[in-house]
Amino acid sequence: MSVICPLCRGPLARQPKVWRCTQGHSFDVAREGYVNLLPVQHKKSRDPGDDALMVMARRAFLEADHYRPLRDALLAQVAPLAANTLLDIGCGEGYYTGAFADALPEVIGVDIARSAVRMAARRYPGLTWLVASGAHLPLADASVDVITNVFTQLHVGEMQRVLRPDGHLLVVSPAARHLWTLREQLFDDVRAHQPDKFLATLEAGFTLLDWHEVSAPLQLSPPALQQLLQMTPYAWKARPEKRQALVAFDLFETEAVFSLMRFTRRPD
Numbered sequence: 336m337s338v339i340c341p342l343c344r345g346p347l348a349r350q351p352k353v354w355r356c357t358q359g360h361s362f363d364v365a366r367e368g369y370v371n372l373l374p375v376q377h378k379k380s381r382d383p384g385d386d387a388l389m390v391m392a393r394r395a396f397l398e399a400d401h402y403r404p405l406r407d408a409l410l411a412q413v414a415p416l417a418a419n420t421l422l423d424i425g426c427g428e429g430y431y432t433g434a435f436a437d438a439l440p441e442v443i444g445v446d447i448a449r450s451a452v453r454m455a456a457r458r459y460p461g462l463t464w465l466v467a468s469g470a471h472l473p474l475a476d477a478s479v480d481v482i483t484n485v486f487t488q489l490h491v492g493e494m495q496r497v498l499r500p501d502g503h504l505l506v507v508s509p510a511a512r513h514l515w516t517l518r519e520q521l522f523d524d525v526r527a528h529q530p531d532k533f534l535a536t537l538e539a540g541f542t543l544l545d546w547h548e549v550s551a552p553l554q555l556s557p558p559a560l561q562q563l564l565q566m567t568p569y570a571w572k573a574r575p576e577k578r579q580a581l582v583a584f585d586l587f588e589t590e591a592v593f594s595l596m597r598f599t600r601r602p603d
C-alpha cells in the first residue's frame with residue numbers, strides 16, 4: 336500500500352524520521368511513530384476529532400475487552416481473505432487495528448483525532464499510523480486489499496478509490512437493539528438503530544456479500560458504565576437527571592449488538 340503526499344498526491348518516501356515527496360513536502364515521524372498527514376486546510380478545528388477525555392474513556396473500556404466479541408468477529412472475517420494490506424478508517428486508539436496486525440503483513444490505521452492516533456502508535460508499534468481524514472485519504476488508488484470501518488462516517492468515493500477492484504470492505508454500525516436497556520434509561524423515547532440505512536449510500540460502488548449481527552452481553556461496574564457513556568456521543572443528549580440516575584446501579588446489564596456487513600468493491 337503506498338502512502339501519498341496529501342499536498343501534491345505524489346508518492347511519499349518513508350524514512351525513519353521524515354517522509355518526503357519529490358516536490359519537497361516533508362512530514363516528520365512523531366516520537367510515538369505516527370505521521371501527521373492532515374493538511375491545515377482539511378482541518379475544521381485546531382484539534383479535530385474525538386476529544387482526549389472521550390479517547391481515554393474508550394481506551395479504558397475497550398482494553399477491558401467488553402467489545403471483544405466484535406474484535407473476534409472482525410478477525411474471523413479478515414483472516415480467511417489472506418490479504419496483504421488492510422486500512423482501518425477511523426481507527427481511534429487502535430483496539431481493532433492492533434488485532435488485525437496478527438492476520439496481515441501490512442496494516443494502516445487512519446484517524447483525524449491526533450490524540451487517538453498517538454495513543455494507538457504507543458500501544459501498537461510496528462503498524463503504520465496516520466493522522467488523516469477519511470474524506471481525503473493519503474493513499475494511492477487501488478492500493479488497499481481490505482478496508483475496515485468501525486463506527487465511522489462512510490466516505491464512499493474515497494473508499495472506492497483506494498480499494499483494489501474485488502477488494503473487501505467491512506462496515507460495523509450499531510444494530511437495531513444496540514445498548515437498548517441503556518438507552519431506555521437515558522431517553523423517554525428509544526428508537527431502533529437502522530443499520531441498513533447505509534446500504535443505499537454504498538450501493539453505487541459496493542456489493543453486499545454478507546451481513547450478520549454480533550452481540551456482546553455487558554455487565555458494567557459503575558466506572559465501566561461511566562466510560563461507556565463518555566465514549567457514546569448521544570449519551571450527552573440525555574437530561575442530566577437521567578444520566579445521574581445511572582449512578583445508582585452497582586452492576587448495569589445491557590447488550591451491545593453490532594451490525595457487521597461485508598462488501599466487495601464492484602469493478603469499474
Ligand SMILES: [Zn+2]
Pocket residue numbers: 340341342343344345356357358359360
Ligand atoms: Zn508533495
